[in-house]
Amino acid sequence: MSTSTTSAPGFRLLVIGAGAVLCTLGGAALVKDWRQHAEAAPGDGHDHGRGPRVAWLFHLPPVAIFAIAPSALGSFTASRALNQATPPNDRSHTFRALSAGGPAQISLTEFTARAFQARSGHDTLTGRQVVLTGFAAPAGSDRWLLIRLRMTCCAADAVPMRIAISDVPAPAADSWVHVTGTWSPAWANIHGIDTPRLTATTIRRISKPSDPYE
Numbered sequence: 001m002s003t004s005t006t007s008a009p010g011f012r013l014l015v016i017g018a019g020a021v022l023c024t025l026g027g028a029a030l031v032k033d034w035r036q037h038a039e040a041a042p043g044d045g046h047d048h049g050r051g052p053r054v055a056w057l058f059h060l061p062p063v064a065i066f067a068i069a070p071s072a073l074g075s076f077t078a079s080r081a082l083n084q085a086t087p088p089n090d091r092s093h094t095f096r097a098l099s100a101g102g103p104a105q106i107s108l109t110e111f112t113a114r115a116f117q118a119r120s121g122h123d124t125l126t127g128r129q130v131v132l133t134g135f136a137a138p139a140g141s142d143r144w145l146l147i148r149l150r151m152t153c154c155a156a157d158a159v160p161m162r163i164a165i166s167d168v169p170a171p172a173a174d175s176w177v178h179v180t181g182t183w184s185p186a187w188a189n190i191h192g193i194d195t196p197r198l199t200a201t202t203i204r205r206i207s208k209p210s211d212p213y214e
Helices: 009-039 053-067 075-079 108-119
Strands: 129-138 144-150 159-166 176-190 193-205
Touching: 108 129, 108 144, 108 159, 108 176, 108 193, 129 159, 129 193, 144 176, 159 176
Parallel strands: 159 193
Antiparallel strands: 129 144, 129 176, 144 159, 176 193
């Protein structure tokens, strides 16, 4: 299983390397123990068969990572953070206008940042269609949430980037979808938190991405 489910992609090689080192150390200790046991003279009055058997434990972390790694976080985890405000955009970066040539496929993080900037006067979303990708989560009878978790270091610090969707029926919770629509200047209020809203025109079910995080 990919280590991106537990750590950021940038750390993947480091995690794999650390696992290889642990396996090498454990294997070297076991080989040394076996050799000492095989070379020991029989009947010399010493027990040479009590080597560092704790070396087997070096193999447990790599096995745990690749065999029982947790699945990617989903709508249940995101729902527990609905009262957490959406992270504000980086005001040091001003987005250019989106292309008018067709729907622009952008991340939920970028859409959220553009929505914050539009609310403060720099509007790059009005009149532009966008395609957003995420998984569905319920949010009332007339709307639902499109969510993508943004991970900085590991799954423990993942922050849900969420967009309120209206005008199309809600898919099943945790379904991955492409949603095409236009930004709505009327933000949704989710548990007292202002949330960017998309007026959707089409929705298409997709398979779960290989890397479910942003």
